[in-house]
Amino acid sequence: MQVALVGLGVMGKNLALNLIEKGLNLVAYDKNPDAGEDLLSLAKKEGFAERLHIVSDLSDMVRRLETPRSILLLVPAGELVDKVCSELIEAGVDINDIIVDCGNSNYKDGIARKLKYQNKFEFATMGISGGAEGARHGPAMMASGSEGGWERIIPFFEKVAASHNGESCFARVGQSASGHFVKMVHNGIEYALMQLIAEVYHLLRLGCGKSNDEIAALFDTWSEGELNSYLLSISSHILKLNSSDNTPIVDLIDNKVGAKGTGLWTAQNALELGIAVPSLVAAVQARHLTNTQDTHAALEMTYAAKQPAKVDIDLEELRKAFHLASLLCYRQGLALIKGASRSHQWKVDLAKTLQTWRAGCIIRADYLDQIAEGNGFIDGLNDEVIALRNIAADAVRSGLAFPVLAATQTYYATLTTPSNGHLVQAQRDYFGEHGIKTHEGETCHLTDLTHIDAKVR
Template sequence: MQVALVGLGVMGKNLALNLIEQGMTLVAYDKNPDAGEELLSCAKSQGMADRLHIVSDLGDMVKRLTPPRSVLLLVPAGELVDKVCNELVEAGVDCNDIIVDCGNSNYKDGISRKLKYQNKFEFATMGISGGAEGARHGPAMMASGSEGGWERVEPWFEKVAASYKGESCFARVGQSASGHFVKMVHNGIEYALMQLIAEMYQLLRLGTNRTPHEVAEIFNQWSEGALNSYLLSISSHILSLETDAGEALVDLIDNKVGAKGTGLWTAQNALELGIAVPSLVAAVQARHLTNTADTHAAKEMTYAAKATTLIELDLDELKDAFMFASLLAYRQGLALIKGASRAHQWKVDLSKTLQTWRAGCIIRADYLDNIAEGVEFIDTLETESLALRKITGQAMMTGLAFPVLSSTQTYFATLTTPSNGHLVQAQRDYFGEHGIKTRCGDVCHLTDLVEIDAKVR
């Protein structure tokens, strides 16, 4: 199999080595010649250079490929993707060639590009998760579309991707640009889980006065059981790291969190589609709040420091609450994918989506089987749901911030207990005459109900 790869940054370089190791002949290009030389050097050191061809321009790359061509793009999202696509057209790709955008592009751009290039080449999208290590040894690959070019490369991607119990973590999850949407939601879940783990650490560290090393031991115990996950495991490792002087490394890190956009896109699309994902949105806002001091509104958003309160925690209840909140974060993400699939007619297969997340990716976890069982399984977790309610209440009493924990409890309570929506809708009708629907299903105004009640009296 012969394939081309454009973009030899950290992800591109490692994916290139993975492709070669699996037996593909690779033609690679990057506008930075040093990146090509670095890849060639790595390939030589691993005895794989005979299947690698570094080219100096896209024209040479297209000439070296035997039609029909398969080209993977791992370039930064945005205008650069279009620039490379246009250059590939000028270089001679044709309608039988498939170009796969493997970066973190906005799915809306993918939809537009499929239309823009439909008579020039097959444009497809694929989200890749797993970081540099995953790209090198087996990532999660969320592809989409029904382009005929997939038939050429799909068997190879199934080898390149991670595997779980003998099953590949590559799948075409749905139509159009759904692969990038699924990857976007994957990242939104990732935001929520990372923040939730950080909140567990915060509660144990400042709420119960434990050391980072003690928290690491608790996380490690959780990881040895049903809660085993990549993010919890690396968090345990991070918290166990110390300087030569015995100081926790986590205490030396600036308390500002970066972001590259996919979490924000998740929140925006959830709002546009009218699907509630409060845990995911709260995680995005939590990152924004860590950077408040750098904003123009810093003076308006900076308040005097407040004292916090120590509490007593039952660690078994904390573990149950963490498990339940984690499951709900995944369920919110899957609900968003399902809603988008319905709105865009993508026919996304949620079972295939979960299969891609079982190994190789950042949000992989042993309890994904439970998530696949759906709401019916969630409803059986009475002990865990009560633990979430109790732990959230205790956490808030410390005076510390727990945006994802509290948002998750609110999400579950809103869907499982009586809501207050009737009063809010009445308020809307009172000042804006938006109309109300009675429990009988009739649509009217608040004044109509008053008149009916008066007549009855």
């Protein structure tokens, strides 16, 4: 099997080595000649350079490929993707060829490109998670598009991807650009889980006075059971790292958190679709709040510093609360994926989506089996529900910030306890005559139900 790869940055280089190691013949190109030389050198060291061909231009790449061609793009999202596609058309790709955008492109761009290039070649998308390490040794791969071009390359990508219990973490999750939407939501869940772990750390460190080593030990204990996950494991490792003078590394790091945009896209698309994912949105805003001083509203968002209060936390209750909150972050993401799938008629398979997340990716966790069981599993977690309520209350009493923890408790409470929406809708009708709906299903106005002599002015 022969595949081409355009883009030999960190992800491209490592994916290239993975592809070659798994037995594919690879034709690779990067506009920076040094990137190609670096890849060739690494391939020689690992003993499989005979399956690698570095080319100096895209025309040479297209000439070398057997038809129908399969070309992967790992270039920065945006205009560069279209630039490369146009150059490949000029180089001779045809309607039977498949070009797969494997970068972090916005799914809306993928939809537009599929239409734009439909008479030139088959355009498909694939989200890849796992970072450089995953790309090299087996990432999670969330592909999408029509079956045509994928049929000939799926068997090889199933080998290139990570595997869990003998099953590949590659899947064609749905149609059109759903692969990039799924990867976007994967990143939104990632934001929420990272922030949630940081909030648990914050509560233990400043609210309870625990040391970094004590918190790392607690995370290790949790990881021995059903809460084992990649993000919890790396958090524990980070907390154990010390500088040469024995200062905890985490205490040397500036508090500002960066972002590349996929978390923001998740929040924006959830709002556009009208699907509530408050934990995922709160995680994005939490990062924004760490960068307040760099915004044009810095002056208006600067207040006097306050001291947090000490709180007593039941560690077993904290574990249960973290467990439920983690599950709910995933469930919010899956609801968003399913809602988008129905809206765009993508036919996304959630079981296949979860399978891609079981290994190789950043949000892999042992409790994905519980998430796959659906809301019924969560409905049985009565002790965890009480724990989440109690821990959220204790956290707020500390005076510290817990955006994802609080948002997750609010999300679950809103869906499982009586709502206060009836008063808000009454307010809307009072000042704007937007209408109300009674429990009997009647649509009317306040004035249809009661006489109002004079409204408040």
